Amino acid sequence: MLSVTIRGLAARKLRTFLTALAVVLGVAMIAGTFIFTDTINKSFDNVFSTALDGVDVSVTPHEVFKNQSPAPIPAALLAKVRSVPGVQNAVGSVFADGRIVDKRGKLLENGGAPTFISSADPAPFNPFTYAQGHAPQSAGEVAIDEHSANKAGYRLGDSVPVRGLAPERRYTLVGIAKFGNAGSLAGAGVAILTLPEAQRALNKDGHFDGIDVQAASGVSRDALSVRIRAALPPSVTVRTGQQEAAHNSSTIKSNLSFITTILLVFAGIALFVGAFMIFNAFSITVAQRLREFAILRMLGGSRRQVLTSVAGEALVLGLVASLVGLAAGFGLAPGLKALLSAFGAGLPSTSLVFEARTAIVGVLVGTLVTLVASLAPALRATRIPPIAALQTASTLSGGARLGRRRTIAAATLAALGILLMV
Numbered sequence: 001m002l003s004v005t006i007r008g009l010a011a012r013k014l015r016t017f018l019t020a021l022a023v024v025l026g027v028a029m030i031a032g033t034f035i036f037t038d039t040i041n042k043s044f045d046n047v048f049s050t051a052l053d054g055v056d057v058s059v060t061p062h063e064v065f066k067n068q069s070p071a072p073i074p075a076a077l078l079a080k081v082r083s084v085p086g087v088q089n090a091v092g093s094v095f096a097d098g099r100i101v102d103k104r105g106k107l108l109e110n111g112g113a114p115t116f117i118s119s120a121d122p123a124p125f126n127p128f129t130y131a132q133g134h135a136p137q138s139a140g141e142v143a144i145d146e147h148s149a150n151k152a153g154y155r156l157g158d159s160v161p162v163r164g165l166a167p168e169r170r171y172t173l174v175g176i177a178k179f180g181n182a183g184s185l186a187g188a189g190v191a192i193l194t195l196p197e198a199q200r201a202l203n204k205d206g207h208f209d210g211i212d213v214q215a216a217s218g219v220s221r222d223a224l225s226v227r228i229r230a231a232l233p234p235s236v237t238v239r240t241g242q243q244e245a246a247h248n249s250s251t252i253k254s255n256l257s258f259i260t261t262i263l264l265v266f267a268g269i270a271l272f273v274g275a276f277m278i279f280n281a282f283s284i285t286v287a288q289r290l291r292e293f294a295i296l297r298m299l300g301g302s303r304r305q306v307l308t309s310v311a312g313e314a315l316v317l318g319l320v321a322s323l324v325g326l327a328a329g330f331g332l333a334p335g336l337k338a339l340l341s342a343f344g345a346g347l348p349s350t351s352l353v354f355e356a357r358t359a360i361v362g363v364l365v366g367t368l369v370t371l372v373a374s375l376a377p378a379l380r381a382t383r384i385p386p387i388a389a390l391q392t393a394s395t396l397s398g399g400a401r402l403g404r405r406r407t408i409a410a411a412t413l414a415a416l417g418i419l420l421m422v
Contacts, residue, residue: 022274029267031329054124092208143175164201318370
C-alpha cells in the first residue's frame with residue numbers, strides 16, 4: 001500500500017504540485033509571521049536594554065488608566081531621590097508628544113507612528129547615540145532621529161521647526177540620533193532638546209516625565225529600588241533599569257500585536273482556501289481512480305487499506321508541503337519587514353529568530369489541514385465496490401481535446417487574475 005501511495009502521487013505530478021502549493025503558501029505565511037514577530041520582539045528587547053543600560057533605577061509616573069498619559073512628576077521629588085542612601089546620581093527628563101515640521105511646512109508623518117519631544121539626558125542615562133553630530137547644548141539647538149531626518153531630507157545645520165504644547169519654534173539641527181541601536185523607535189519620530197527647552201515646549205516647567213538613577217558603587221539595583229520606593233509617594237512607579245526596559249519593550253510589543261493578528265488571519269484564509277483546493281483535488285483523484293480502487297478491493301484490499309492509501313497520500317503531501325512552507329517562511333519574514341518599512345514603520349532589525357514553536361505549529365497545521373480536507377474523498381474511495389472493476393469505462397470522444405481546452409482556459413483565467421492583482 002505504501003508503494004501504491006507513492007505511485008499515486010507521482011502519477012499526477014501537476015495536480016500534486018498545485019495542491020501542495022496551497023499548503024506551502026499557508027504554512028509560509030504562518031512561519032513567516034512567527035519568525036518576523038519573534039525577530040522584532042527580540043530587537044525591541046535589545047533596543048531598550050541598550051538604551052537603558054546606564055540606568056540602575058527608573059522612577060516614572062504611576063499609570064492609573066491604561067493608554068492615558070499620567071500626571072508628571074513634580075521636580076521636588078528629584079531632591080528626595082538624590083537624598084536616598086546609595087544614590088550616586090539622578091536626573092529628571094521629559095518625553096511627551098510633539099511634532100516635527102518638514103521643509104515644506106507640513107507635519108512630518110511616520111506612517112501612523114507618533115512623534116515625541118525628548119530632553120537630552122547626560123551620560124550614562126542618555127538612551128540616544130548619535131550617528132552624526134552631537135546632542136543639543138543650547139536652547140536653539142535640536143537633534144532628531146535618523147528615520148525622520150532621512151524622510152524629511154534634513155541635514156546638519158538645517159533649521160527644523162518643532163511643535164509642542166507651546167508655540168512652534170525653529171531650531172538648528174546639530175545631531176542625528178538613534179534610539180539605542182535602532183534608527184527610530186518603531187517608526188516614531190523624536191525631537192531632542194535641552195531639558196529646560198523641552199520642558200518649555202511641552203508646558204512642563206517644574207515637572208518631569210521620569211527620573212533616572214545611578215547607583216553608588218557596591219549598591220545593587222534591587223536594593224536601591226526598594227529604598228527609593230520607600231522614600232517616594234505612591235503617585236510614582238519605581239523599577240530597576242532592567243525592569244523598565246522589559247516594561248517598555250512589552251508595551252511596544254502589545255501595541256504592535258495587531259500586526260501578528262492580521263498576518264495570521266491572512267495565513268488562515270490561505271489555508272482555508274487551500275483546504276477547498278485539496279478537497280477538490282482528492283475528489284477528482286478518487287473519481288479518476290475508481291477502477292484502480294475497485295481492482296485493489298478485488299485483489300483482497302480492505303476498506304481500511306484503501307482509506308490508508310488515500311490518507312497516506314494526503315499525509316505525505318501535507319508533510320512535505322509544510323516543510324517547504326516552513327523554509328519559505330524564512331524568505332517571507334524579511335519581506336514582511338520591508339513591506340512595513342515601506343509604510344513608514346522603521347522597525348529595528350537583528351538576525352532572524354526561529355523558535356521551536358514556529359516549526360511545530362507550521363508543520364502541524366499544514367499537515368492536519370491536508371489530512372482533514374482529504375478525509376471525505378478518502379472515505380468515498382472506501383465505498384467503491386469490487387464489482388466496479390468489471391465495468392467498462394466510458395470515454396467520451398474528444399475527451400483529450402476537451403481536457404486540453406480546459407487547461408488552456410484555466411491558465412488564461414489564472415494569468416488574467418494575476419494581471420488584475422498586479
